[in-house]
Amino acid sequence: MAAKKRASGPRRREPVTDSQLLMTITIGIFLAMYALAMIFMGGGFLRTQQFFDLLNDNAALIIISCSLTIVMIGGGINISVGGVIGLTVMACALFLNESGIASGGLCIFLTFLLALGIGLAFGVLQGFLISHLEIQPFIVTLAGMFLARGLTTILSVNPVKVAHEDFLSLVKVKASFPWLGYTAKNGNLIPAKLEIGAIVALAVVVLVYLMLRYARLGRHIYAIGGNQQSALMLGINVKRTRFMSYLISGLLSGLAGFVFLMHKPAGNASVAMRSEMDAIAASIIGGTLLTGGVGNVIGTFFGAMILATIQKIIALSPLNESWWQEMANGAMLGLFIMLQSVILGNRGKRKKADVQIVRRE
């Protein structure tokens, strides 16, 4: 890299980085897809509520996608997020039903702490094994997934429905936006509604974006993902940074579990099954590279929204079967992966060509 720069001498700044380009493509495809859905499917897609429903239904997915993006930028992977959501949902549902705490507010607050605590525990354990004992992240988080899924069924094999009155009323609380609503056939104005979970998810996206862009930890995560050796030479505490990235990832998974419970107040052994793969797909579609150092959480958000839109389109179309859904997801993922590879490959070639031209001069 250094040699290349020296050879090319003073060059004009590149207008956009790879990450920005990939993100722009993702946002463009999302907008195009949504516009096509508006034109061809009409109906629901013309209403703001449809867009809000995408957020409402996929709040947990958006949060874990953000958590995965952080870890992937740091050059790691975390496939335990779906398992942690499952465990959190089950534990919180049981706690709400059986804690017997009289005060509803206190009980809900403790449940929230329980959710974060479970996430934190997984984050700390996995972070320690990965950063300090240098075990491969894939294996550690795979074991974490097994542990979380196993603990979920140990807690309860049967589905648990939340019966806590105050929590159920909290679930029904929605932010309503009358000016974004539509008028029903009988003349009533139906406001567009956004759930608390969706607002939390949006807040997480913004916070993670700010953290990665401006906070010291965020910059360090990019550095260790880009090149661990040079990060070490720059005096960055690689172990601590890696540990913190897994800790945040675990914490966000716990939060995602609570958000999931707020959307569907019932625990079940198969909650969020395989959602880790959806989250990885969302990150990749958003332009994050598994090799680390490249990525952007805004792109991840749109990646998750693309998956959500595909799901919605297929659910509303006559092809409403789970296997069509999976095939469409696979095709979309394949398209983006190829696109990334081709774009990054071309850019690499162009850079090489630049160098050659300079050398000839």
Next chain:
Amino acid sequence: MSAKKIQIRRGGGLGQLLIPLVALAILLLFNLIRDPGFYSIGVAVNNSGNRVLTGNVISIIDSASELAIIALGMTLVTAACGGQDISVGAVGTIAGSIFVKVLKAFPSINLGAVLAAMLACCLVAVLFNLFNGALVSVFRIQPMIATLILFSCGRSIAYWIVGSATPQIDSPIISAMGMTIPGIPIPTPIFGVILVGLLLALIFRFTTLRLYTESVGVNQGAARLNGINPVVIKLLSFVILGVCVAVAGVIGTCRMGQVSHKTLLIDIEMDAILAVAIGGNNLGGGRFRISGSILGAYIIQMLTTTLLAMRVDPVNIKAYKAVVIIIIVMAGSPVVKSRLTALWSRARLSRGVN
């Protein structure tokens, strides 16, 4: 310091197998103490009137067959590409579906039909894995991401191929392949593992594949400069994995007598990667030991059977498995290893001084 490092490296040959062997020994010992009758082997007559061997040992070796075969191929892909294929379960299910589809096309199931079906499903599995391999080697996408595509839609493709949820196949040949051949008391899948293992061993013995794979895995650039084409080696590793996956898919299908796109070879990708890791192979590619991966596969199955024998609820097994896996990989972690080595040499030093 340097002398110490050399010492560690010299022990590396057996060192890789040390931890899985110790883990296996501990599991064996644990079972012996818990239930002395755990290893007893009996002879029983099965439904079709054949005399077959029964017992925990036979059942462990039998039911680990698919996992062991896939772990063999996975080791090669891991070594060459520095990443893992997570679509093996899905591609195996596709292979099983093709197997059933071709068999159904024949008027009666005879040996020729089975051979044709096996050939067809091997071909299809290799084609799907060539797709994965091309993404990895030509487009230079990380293996896990490239295979995520088939992981997420492979089972749907399998469903689309057979067109129904669980098509059944019923024939003496199929049950002979999935369970036991009349007259031979050992389950047939075990012979499948031996066959695939022998084949790979012969390939490694008489070709330079092993050396080339390792050199591509250790340093791709250096391998290219030495005249090895990394693209071909990576594609080849995926082709071999494809054949392994097809064989595993056929064994799984024959064992059940049906192909179910939801349950056939489910979660096997995770177990196979685990087997490779427990076997002491570096998941980042490079040098590998096939025997380690096979050992890893049998350790995983042994663990499952032990937990089942202890009357742990099958749905809860994952949690206990996770704990044991963490302990095994912790023992194999480079940091823990070097700490222990340092502790050991210090102890020896102080003994020498005294």
